[in-house]
Amino acid sequence: MDAQLKHGLLEVCVLTALFKEDSYGYRIIKDTSPYIKISESTLYPILRRLESSNYLSVYSVEHNGRLRKYYKITDMGKKKIEEFLESWDEVMNIHNYIVTETRGNAE
Amino acid sequence: MNKSEFLNLLESELEELPDSEIKKSLTYYSEMIDDRVEDGESESDAVASLGSIDEISKSVISQTPLSEHTEKPVKQKNRFSLPVIILLILGSPIWLSILLALFSVIISLYATIVSIIIAMYSVVAALLLGGAAAVLGSPIIMYTNIHTGIALIGAGFIMFGLGIFSAYGTVILSKLIIKFTYFIVDKIKYAIIKLRSAKSSQQMEGDLYVQKL
Numbered sequence: 001m002d003a004q005l006k007h008g009l010l011e012v013c014v015l016t017a018l019f020k021e022d023s024y025g026y027r028i029i030k031d032t033s034p035y036i037k038i039s040e041s042t043l044y045p046i047l048r049r050l051e052s053s054n055y056l057s058v059y060s061v062e063h064n065g066r067l068r069k070y071y072k073i074t075d076m077g078k079k080k081i082e083e084f085l086e087s088w089d090e091v092m093n094i095h096n097y098i099v100t101e102t103r104g105n106a107e
Numbered sequence: 108m109n110k111s112e113f114l115n116l117l118e119s120e121l122e123e124l125p126d127s128e129i130k131k132s133l134t135y136y137s138e139m140i141d142d143r144v145e146d147g148e149s150e151s152d153a154v155a156s157l158g159s160i161d162e163i164s165k166s167v168i169s170q171t172p173l174s175e176h177t178e179k180p181v182k183q184k185n186r187f188s189l190p191v192i193i194l195l196i197l198g199s200p201i202w203l204s205i206l207l208a209l210f211s212v213i214i215s216l217y218a219t220i221v222s223i224i225i226a227m228y229s230v231v232a233a234l235l236l237g238g239a240a241a242v243l244g245s246p247i248i249m250y251t252n253i254h255t256g257i258a259l260i261g262a263g264f265i266m267f268g269l270g271i272f273s274a275y276g277t278v279i280l281s282k283l284i285i286k287f288t289y290f291i292v293d294k295i296k297y298a299i300i301k302l303r304s305a306k307s308s309q310q311m312e313g314d315l316y317v318q319k320l
Contacts, residue, residue: 025135026142040139041163044132045170064145068138 001036010038012084014046015055018073019081025069047071055080110140113154120164124171132167220284227277231270238267 001009013036017028025047029038038046050056055077060067108116114133121129136157143153157163187195195202241263249256 024138024142026139026146040136040157041166044135045166047135048131048170064141066138066141067134068142069134 006036009036010042010046011050011055012081013038014043014050015073015077015081018056018071019078022070022072024071028071050077108154109150110137110154113140113157113160116160117164120160121167124168128167128171136163217288220288224281224284227273227281231274231277234266234270234273238263238265238270241266 013032014028017023017031023031025040025043029040029043032038047056047058051058051071053076054074056071056073059070059072061070062068114137117136118129118133121132139157140150140153143156144150148156241259243263245256245259245263247256248259
């Protein structure tokens with residue numbers, strides 16, 4: 001996938017992974033891996049960015065004698081997903097246009 | 108490479124960042140390794156799957172916002188130090204009058220522009236009104252002197268025509284003047300903004316330098 005396109009999708013994917021329940025770094029990577037590949041080093045800045053834009057909040061939970069950071073989606077984060085879904089209609093329109101213009105003529 | 112070796116290396120690669128930033132990324136990567144090990148990977152596999160230290164540190168450093176690069180943001184110095192303030196007060200008769208002069212130059216320039224436009228419109232108004240008055244008034248003159256009356260009608264029409272003609276030019280010209288004024292104001296604004304951003308970027312370079320020290 002185009003790097004710029006992927007960049008925009010990653011943030012929403014991470015937020016989506018938190019939609020049903022709070023999660024932690026490694027699980028976010030695993031949960032999203034069937035759809036999009038996020039490496040540890042890409043996830044880190046994304047989480048930081050989402051946190052500083054108040055799309056998610058962070059808390060620590062003790063787990064096996066160590067602390068694990070859990071991420072919780074905020075209302076703003078949920079709104080962000082909603083906005084993404086709305087804008088996707090536009091993207092689908094553009095996709096349609098590209099397909100019909102380029103493939104349609106070939107037939 | 109095991110976990111602690113990895114974390115030590117990462118720490119030394121990130122040393123240019125503030126301590127809090129280093130700690131955050133070390134916690135993050137340490138948690139990642141622990142979770143991978145818990146998931147059944149060996150410690151060295153877990154470390155290897157994170158990618159090269161070089162790439163990790165580069166991404167952490169480049170993704171850290173510039174504002175956090177400085178541990179304690181260098182306190183902006185009071186823009187005017189005490190001696191400068193004293194000088195400013197003592198020198199107020201000089202700079203205040205210069206400022207006033209500059210201000211009045213700008214005001215007078217503006218007044219000139221406005222009065223030129225007003226003058227142009229009043230010429231047009233005079234031509235139109237004078238022409239109309241001459242044409243309308245000429246029958247009265249014709250009673251006493253027919254030749255003068257006819258001449259007056261002609262003169263009136265000429266004036267009225269000139270008035271219409273110059274009204275057209277005046278509107279265009281005044282629009283041009285107003286446009287030009289906006290243009291000049293924009294230019295001045297742009298110059299000021301450029302000056303300020305140049306100053307602030309200098310300041311930023313200064314901050315970075317302080318941080319490196």
